[in-house]
Amino acid sequence: MPQSLSHDDAGEPQFSLAFDPAYGQAITLALGVLRVTANNPSPLTFLGTNSYVVGDERRCLVIDPGPADIAHRDALLRAVAGRTVEAVLLTHSHADHAALAPAFSAAVSAPLLGAPRVSALGEKRLGGATLDASSADGLVFAHDLRDGEQLSLAGAEMTVIATPGHASDHLAFALEGTGIVFSGDHVMAWSTPVVAPPDGVMQDYMASLRKLLQRSDSRYLPGHGGVVERPVPFVRALIRHRVMREGAIVERLEAGDRTIPAIVAAIYPDLDPRLVPAAGLSVLAHLIDLQSQGRVRTHSNGMGDTLYLLVVV
Structure with a gap:
C-alpha cells in the first residue's frame, strides 16, 4: 500500500518520496x-x-x-x-x-x-x-x-x-x-x-x-x-513488512473483526480515503493467503456479506 511517510522502528522499509519526474525529458x-x-x-x-x-x-x-x-x-x-x-x-x-x-x-x-x-x-x-x-x-x-x-x-x-x-x-x-x-x-x-x-x-x-x-x-x-x-x-x-501486516490482520480477527472494511479501518487508521479500496484489496489478498494455509475460513451472513473467521489450530 502507498505510504505517506516511512520509518524503520520495527524493521519497516525505508520508503522515499524524493523524485523529480522531469516530464517530457529523458x-x-x-x-x-x-x-x-x-x-x-x-x-x-x-x-x-x-x-x-x-x-x-x-x-x-x-x-x-x-x-x-x-x-x-x-x-x-x-x-x-x-x-x-x-x-x-x-x-x-x-x-x-x-x-x-x-x-x-x-x-x-x-x-x-x-x-x-x-x-x-x-x-x-x-x-x-x-x-x-x-x-x-x-x-x-x-x-x-x-x-x-x-x-x-x-x-x-x-x-x-x-x-x-x-x-x-x-x-x-x-x-x-x-x-x-x-x-x-x-x-x-x-x-x-x-x-x-x-x-x-x-x-x-x-x-x-x-x-x-x-x-x-x-x-x-x-x-x-x-x-x-x-x-x-x-x-x-x-x-518483514508483509509478514507484520499479516500478523496485524490475524490480530484483528482475534479481536472480533469479521469484515474487510472493519479490518482496514483498524490497521490503516489515517489512510487517504482515495486509497481505502486499494487497502481493502491488499487485505483481501492476505486473507486469501491465510485461507490457503487453513488459518481463515469464510461465512456468509445471508445478506450478501462475507465474514472472515479465524481458524484455531
Whole structure:
C-alpha cells in the first residue's frame, strides 16, 4: 500500500518520496539507460509511470511505453532519437504501463514482448467480488517471455525474471553486467505495490520477493518513483513488512473483526480515503493467503456479506 511517510522502528522499509519526474525529458541513469516519466500522477501511480530506453548510439529497446498519452509518446520518440528499436518489453499489462505499447511498437517497427496473464481469474477470489487492476487491451506479443530467458538486444544482455504477485504476468529484467534490474511495480522505492485479487496473489508476491534475494543486484529501476539503491536489504524489509501486516490482520480477527472494511479501518487508521479500496484489496489478498494455509475460513451472513473467521489450530 502507498505510504505517506516511512520509518524503520520495527524493521519497516525505508520508503522515499524524493523524485523529480522531469516530464517530457529523458534522464540518464546509467551508461545507455534513460528514464522518461509519463505525466499520469495518481494515488496509485505516484508521480507517473517510468518508461526506460536502453541501448547504444545506433540501437535501443524500450521498457514499458506507459499510458496512452501523446505527449509521453513524443517524449519517448525523442529519447529514441532515430535509433533502431529492437524490441519493446513489458513488465506487465496494467494500462499505466502498457496502453501505449501496441501503437508505440508499431510506430517504431519493433516486436512487442511480454508474458501472458496466467492466473485463473476468479479461482483465487475469497467471498465477495472485487475489482481487478485495469489492463491494457489489444496486447499481442511477438514472443511470450519465459522466466530465466536470455535476451540479446540493443548491444545488451537481458535476463527475464518472472515476478508474479502484483500481477500474474509481472516480469523484471536484469541488465547483465551492470547490477541493474528493471523491477516494474514489484519493488518500488516510494511504496509497496497493491496486490489486487483475483489477478494479484499475495503468496506469489512473497515468493517473488524471496526469489530476488537469491540475486546480488545493486540497483532497481522501478515502474514508479526513484531508484532503489540498496535492493537486498530493502527487499528483506518488504518481506518483514508483509509478514507484520499479516500478523496485524490475524490480530484483528482475534479481536472480533469479521469484515474487510472493519479490518482496514483498524490497521490503516489515517489512510487517504482515495486509497481505502486499494487497502481493502491488499487485505483481501492476505486473507486469501491465510485461507490457503487453513488459518481463515469464510461465512456468509445471508445478506450478501462475507465474514472472515479465524481458524484455531
